[in-house]
Amino acid sequence: MTEFRWELPVRGDGRHIGSVSAHRNGFDFLDQVVLAAELSGLDGVVAPYDPEGEESWVVAGSALRQTRHLRVGVEFHPAFGTPVYAAKLSATLQRLSNGRLDWRLRVETDAADAAARGDRVSGADRYRRAAEFLTVARGVWNEEQVLPGRFGGTGFEFAGEYYDVVDGGFRGILSGLPFPIVHLAGNSREAIELSAGHGDVHVFDETADGADDAVASLRDAASRSGRTVRAGLALPVIARETEAEAWARVLRQWREVYPGAADAEVRALALDGSRWSGFGRIGYTRSIGLVGSYEQVAHALSDYRTRGIEIFELTGHPHIEELHRAGEHLLHLVDPAGRTLVGQENQA
Amino acid sequence: MSTDFYWRIGMEGDHASLRTPRRYNRGHAGGHGPGNIAPAIRGGRLDGYSYIDHMAAVVKASESAGFVGGLLPSFPVTEDPWATASALARESDTYRFMVAFQPGFLHPLQAARMSASLQRATGGRLVYNIISGGGGAPQLWWGDKVAHDDRYARTSEFLDVLRGVWDGRPFDYDGRFFKAEGAALPPLLTGQPFPEVYFSGSSGAAVDAAGRHSDYYLSWLEPFDDLRAKFDGVRARSEKSGRTPKFAVRIDIVARHTEEAAWAELEKGWASVDRAAADRAAQGDSVGAARIKGWVPEHITGYRDLEVQPNVWCGFSLIRGGPAFGLVGSYEQIAERLDQLIDLGVDAFILAGNPHLEEAYRVGEEVLPLLRRTTPTRVRTRSTR
Numbered sequence: 001m002t003e004f005r006w007e008l009p010v011r012g013d014g015r016h017i018g019s020v021s022a023h024r025n026g027f028d029f030l031d032q033v034v035l036a037a038e039l040s041g042l043d044g045v046v047a048p049y050d051p052e053g054e055e056s057w058v059v060a061g062s063a064l065r066q067t068r069h070l071r072v073g074v075e076f077h078p079a080f081g082t083p084v085y086a087a088k089l090s091a092t093l094q095r096l097s098n099g100r101l102d103w104r105l106r107v108e109t110d111a112a113d114a115a116a117r118g119d120r121v122s123g124a125d126r127y128r129r130a131a132e133f134l135t136v137a138r139g140v141w142n143e144e145q146v147l148p149g150r151f152g153g154t155g156f157e158f159a160g161e162y163y164d165v166v167d168g169g170f171r172g173i174l175s176g177l178p179f180p181i182v183h184l185a186g187n188s189r190e191a192i193e194l195s196a197g198h199g200d201v202h203v204f205d206e207t208a209d210g211a212d213d214a215v216a217s218l219r220d221a222a223s224r225s226g227r228t229v230r231a232g233l234a235l236p237v238i239a240r241e242t243e244a245e246a247w248a249r250v251l252r253q254w255r256e257v258y259p260g261a262a263d264a265e266v267r268a269l270a271l272d273g274s275r276w277s278g279f280g281r282i283g284y285t286r287s288i289g290l291v292g293s294y295e296q297v298a299h300a301l302s303d304y305r306t307r308g309i310e311i312f313e314l315t316g317h318p319h320i321e322e323l324h325r326a327g328e329h330l331l332h333l334v335d336p337a338g339r340t341l342v343g344q345e346n347q348a
Numbered sequence: 349m350s351t352d353f354y355w356r357i358g359m360e361g362d363h364a365s366l367r368t369p370r371r372y373n374r375g376h377a378g379g380h381g382p383g384n385i386a387p388a389i390r391g392g393r394l395d396g397y398s399y400i401d402h403m404a405a406v407v408k409a410s411e412s413a414g415f416v417g418g419l420l421p422s423f424p425v426t427e428d429p430w431a432t433a434s435a436l437a438r439e440s441d442t443y444r445f446m447v448a449f450q451p452g453f454l455h456p457l458q459a460a461r462m463s464a465s466l467q468r469a470t471g472g473r474l475v476y477n478i479i480s481g482g483g484g485a486p487q488l489w490w491g492d493k494v495a496h497d498d499r500y501a502r503t504s505e506f507l508d509v510l511r512g513v514w515d516g517r518p519f520d521y522d523g524r525f526f527k528a529e530g531a532a533l534p535p536l537l538t539g540q541p542f543p544e545v546y547f548s549g550s551s552g553a554a555v556d557a558a559g560r561h562s563d564y565y566l567s568w569l570e571p572f573d574d575l576r577a578k579f580d581g582v583r584a585r586s587e588k589s590g591r592t593p594k595f596a597v598r599i600d601i602v603a604r605h606t607e608e609a610a611w612a613e614l615e616k617g618w619a620s621v622d623r624a625a626a627d628r629a630a631q632g633d634s635v636g637a638a639r640i641k642g643w644v645p646e647h648i649t650g651y652r653d654l655e656v657q658p659n660v661w662c663g664f665s666l667i668r669g670g671p672a673f674g675l676v677g678s679y680e681q682i683a684e685r686l687d688q689l690i691d692l693g694v695d696a697f698i699l700a701g702n703p704h705l706e707e708a709y710r711v712g713e714e715v716l717p718l719l720r721r722t723t724p725t726r727v728r729t730r731s732t733r
Contacts, residue, residue, distance in 0.1 A: 026468055051534060055466075080455055082492075085454060089431045090431075095400070112530060116529060117457050118528050158491075164488075165491040166489070173361065
């Protein structure tokens with residue numbers, strides 16, 4: 001099954017580029033977005049680590065409690081605290097959500113954000129620390145039920161460069177739960193190696209050259225480690241009933257930022273297929289995404305799927321409207337097997 | 349005068365009563381036997397509910413019964429309070445979440461961001477219970493090698509940074525445990541009230557740290573004279589920093605319509621206590637735990653030997669996890685003891701009883717209205733349902 005996830009707008013949202021409406025920020029609004037994702041049939045949401053936005057663990061905890069089906073990814077940085085504490089927080093979230101928590105460990109962050117936390121770890125060391133973090137978190141976690149023993153661990157020992165644990169390990173109500181599915185991201189060699197050794201899903205950003213080479217290198221690296229890592233792709237999407245409507249939407253948004261811009265200037269950023277490389281200039285965090293009719297965008301997504309992408313992390317704003325659009329018009333075209341009733345198909 | 353009364357949530361699970369020691373039948377700790385609640389067994393299988401659903405019920409009961417909120421304790425064997433508060437933030441109206449945490453496990457900027465988001469999610473209902481760890485094996489289990497007195501130094505630094513970044517202006521810090529350069533909450537998260545701080549810890553290092561940072565100095569219940577002496581010590585040490593601490597006490601309560609009925613409630617539970625196992629459970633370098641041991645008589649002939657002064661019983665830790673001292677008596681007696689504690693200088697209470705849900709109603713309906721020295725703080729409800 002192809003999975004569709006959506007990145008939550010933790011800074012708020014509005015109808016216009018860069019605007020945050022008074023009606024669309026804070027938790028009353030986030031509750032609505034989470035509900036929109038749940039009811040529209042998305043498979044998951046991601047609470048991004050955003051130093052300017054709502055804190056991701058709080059957003060994720062609240063989202064898990066308010067939903068039945070969505071997987072909820074919490075993105076956080078290894079320097080947020082200790083791996084044992086991340087695991088402890090996660091055991092409760094797994095218990096209360098019936099195992100729907102994912103982790104997205106953020107390794108790269110900007111210099112100001114690192115300095116604010118007094119974090120001096122840089123370069124390739126950041127990946128070594130992330131690997132230790134995941135080793136310790138998985139090490140204290142026991143997916144099998146272990147009987148409670150007051151204040152005793154299950155013998156996990158770790159003396160690393162960054163973390164130390166003596167007789168660690170979860171028992172009692174902290175055990176017998178699935179470890180969160182670990183999502184990692186980044187197109188660099190170090191990022192891919194980290195996923196090969198420690199990740200379950202690796203989410204790429206689209207590049208002008210496409211994702212094929214990156215997906216292939218992930219497969220190679222993972223198989224050398226004897227592991228399987230699913231490939232994901234993060235894509236902003238503007239899909240409408242017709243291609244013309246989709247481009248009209250793009251142009252309206254573009255002209256909010258660049259008044260008087262010519263159509264040709266905007267169209268010049270189109271790549272092959274339905275890909276367009278202007279998203280970064282109209283308020284999205286990624287530059288390349290998809291523009292077109294529902295059929296065209298679905299076709300492009302299906303094409304990625306045949307080339308090995310199993311998870312799509314979509315985004316579009318205003319979020320509530322775009323989530324409904326995705327659920328009503330897009331997802332079932334990409335993944336008909338998973339999103340139509342088999343019985344009805346047979347009758348037809 | 350009004351006083352904040354909190355009610356604890358059992359974060360490991362809950363017991364149907366104290367008559368069955370350490371038998372958790374609410375939540376997942378008891379192993380899903382017959383008679384388990386959240387999850388229950390229906391049609392031969394677990395019904396899909398989990399302990400969070402029962403905790404949500406305790407939150408609603410505490411709101412209805414007149415408590416301002418509840419303490420969410422944190423131990424290696426319990427659910428996590430930050431995760432629980434985040435999950436229940438949006439389905440409660442007035443309940444203040446008193447989150448217990450050890451400052452060493454989260455970076456203070458991270459804690460500030462989580463706190464500010466929780467304030468936004470709840471309309472300012474986050475309260476801190478800062479604990480600095482019991483030491484010993486559990487501390488290493490957490491991956492924390494910092495020694496006892498250093499843990500309080502770290503706690504102090506942690507709170508310096510947490511307060512430093514709160515107003516959103518760039519903050520620099522160069523401490524032994526934490527460093528920060530231009531750290532600040534983002535504009536979206538500023539303007540929230542800083543959570544009230546309930547500070548726990550009985551040692552000199554703890555009291556020094558508490559003096560600088562706490563709104564309330566929180567103690568487990570002890571015999572009243574000892575408690576008075578402890579408060580005096582905290583006051584004396586706090587004078588150095590020019591702060592006047594307020595005091596809070598955490599008390600387990602067995603209150604019934606008569607004193608006899610209250611003691612009878614403990615009788616069965618006492619009969620099946622494994623004292624050797626209970627002794628082994630008290631480990632670590634916690635000064636609070638060592639103080640409690642000193643009061644337990646060496647030779648015990650019956651549970652009433654543990655009544656160290658009228659209605660003050662120190663056997664609770666033998667029949668369920670947690671602190672030793674609590675109050676046992678009639679509704680009138682318990683109210684009288686609480687009034688005495690107010691006279692002694694207590695400014696806020698964290699009460700508890702098993703099972704938490706039913707006992708919240710009982711204490712709210714039968715005991716709190718009998719208080720003469722104070723009235724419980726009433727929180728205006730956001731909506732009428």
